[in-house]
Amino acid sequence: MVAEDTVFSVLYEKFLFWGILVGAITIAWLLYAMIRYRASIVPDTTELDHIVVGSFPVDRHNTKIEVLFYVVPTIIVVWLVVLALASNTAVWVIPDDEEAFDIEVVGQQWFWEFKYNDELTWQDDARVSGIDVAWDIVDDNITIQHLSNPDATNVTVTVGTDSESHALDVATGSTIIEKTFRKFSSLSVVVEDSAGNELHRWGHIPLNHKLSTAAGDHLIVPCDDEVVLNLFSYTSDYSELNSTYWGVQHSFWLPEWGIKEDLVPGLEGGTVMWFMADDPGTFNIRCAEYCGLDHSKMVGYVDVVSPVSYGAEYCDVDTGVKKAGGSS
Ligand SMILES: [Cu+2]
Numbered sequence: 551m552v553a554e555d556t557v558f559s560v561l562y563e564k565f566l567f568w569g570i571l572v573g574a575i576t577i578a579w580l581l582y583a584m585i586r587y588r589a590s591i592v593p594d595t596t597e598l599d600h601i602v603v604g605s606f607p608v609d610r611h612n613t614k615i616e617v618l619f620y621v622v623p624t625i626i627v628v629w630l631v632v633l634a635l636a637s638n639t640a641v642w643v644i645p646d647d648e649e650a651f652d653i654e655v656v657g658q659q660w661f662w663e664f665k666y667n668d669e670l671t672w673q674d675d676a677r678v679s680g681i682d683v684a685w686d687i688v689d690d691n692i693t694i695q696h697l698s699n700p701d702a703t704n705v706t707v708t709v710g711t712d713s714e715s716h717a718l719d720v721a722t723g724s725t726i727i728e729k730t731f732r733k734f735s736s737l738s739v740v741v742e743d744s745a746g747n748e749l750h751r752w753g754h755i756p757l758n759h760k761l762s763t764a765a766g767d768h769l770i771v772p773c774d775d776e777v778v779l780n781l782f783s784y785t786s787d788y789s790e791l792n793s794t795y796w797g798v799q800h801s802f803w804l805p806e807w808g809i810k811e812d813l814v815p816g817l818e819g820g821t822v823m824w825f826m827a828d829d830p831g832t833f834n835i836r837c838a839e840y841c842g843l844d845h846s847k848m849v850g851y852v853d854v855v856s857p858v859s860y861g862a863e864y865c866d867v868d869t870g871v872k873k874a875g876g877s878s
Contacts, residue, residue: 557637558808564633568626644822645776653771654820655781657800657813660844661764662835666755669733670772672855673752675830675864683739683752690730692739692752697723701743702750708738733757753855763850769835772857773827773865782820783813801839804852810838827854830865 652667676682680698696702696718706715707729718741719725731737737754753770761767771777783797796815802823803810811823837848856864 556808557640561633561637565630568630572626645778645824647778650776650778650824651772652778652780653769655769655779655802655813657781657783657802657837657841657848658786658797659842660837660848661762662769662802662848662850663763664761664767664769666757666759666761669757669759670755670770670855670857671753672770672772672857674750675856676750677864679741679750681741681750683741683750685731685737685752685754687731687733691726691728692731694718694725694727694739694741695723696725696741699741699749702741703744704742704746706738706740706742708736708740710735752858763835763848768832768851768853770853770855771827773830773854775857776824776826778822778824779811780820780822781811781813782817783815798841799839800837800841800848803836803838804833805836806833812839828865830854830856 651670654665654667656663656665671685673683674681676695680696681702682695684693684695686693692707694702694705700720702718703720704715705718705725705727706713707727708714709729709731716725716727731754733754734756735754736756736759739752740748741750742748755761755770761769763769779802781802783800785795785797797813798815800813801810802813804825807825807827809823809825811821814821831854833852833854835850835852837845839845841848854865
């Protein structure tokens with residue numbers, strides 16, 4: 551389960567533990583009392599003159615147990631409140647805007663749009679694919695190292711909407727493609743085998759770039775970085791984020807990570823959701839608020855990728871979503 555390290559999952563397990571413990575003791579005690587005081591047993595009433603339903607026997611009682619009846623549940627309830635409040639603090643503290651990776655999410659009827667307020671350069675794990683792509687922004691070229699993957703034969707390079715294919719230099723295992731790559735274009739380099747199967751993908755998302763699930767795009771987020779989503783609901787007519795074209799209520803839901811946040815029309819600052827994903831991979835996006843006829847089609851995917859802007863650091867593969875939260 552990918553969300554196993556989030557505060558929600560930890561909280562769920564703690565509540566489950568205390569719930570089972572208290573339930574087991576209560577039911578055991580109940581069964582014991584049912585058998586011990588069953589109808590066929592004639593009670594010894596010689597010392598019990600003042601039995602009143604709902605109160606402890608006056609003549610034969612145990613003060614210690616009676617006090618414990620109140621003290622133990624009070625401690626458990628206070629403990630659960632402390633647990634819940636502590637996790638609230640972890641969830642509601644939104645990471646700093648300057649350091650986090652910021653994306654605006656706009657929910658429309660019936661698709662999701664993602665606007666990048668930070669740029670992202672990323673690639674698949676070279677340790678897995680045996681292929682490494684390096685972008686030399688000064689010399690205006692890309693170098694593809696593919697010696698470790700003999701299946702790699704072709705590469706498709708896309709700048710904006712223009713794609714071109716090249717054959718790889720299989721003899722040397724290293725191919726340099728001279729290409730004017732601009733930081734403000736969306737770029738992709740896809741290495742393929744001779745049958746056209748994708749072996750390795752490198753990509754660059756420029757500042758202010760928009761992706762949309764209506765066009766089949768995935769939301770792409772870096773691993774090991776705090777990602778802050780600012781969520782808004784607009785109609786399809788919106789031109790800028792402070793327009794008055796409010797849409798309807800949606801809810802952006804990442805079911806595998808156990809997090810969701812409402813998109814509230816009329817809320818000028820929008821709502822906020824954040825997470826720090828660790829596993830690379832593709833995960834589901836759903837709308838969790840009925841928003842009209844095609845609500846069920848308001849689906850998409852989020853890809854967690856390794857950002858290469860900060861050096862060749864790759865995502866860990868086993869620690870799940872570390873943290874997550876939000877605010878409305
Ligand atoms: Cu919706």
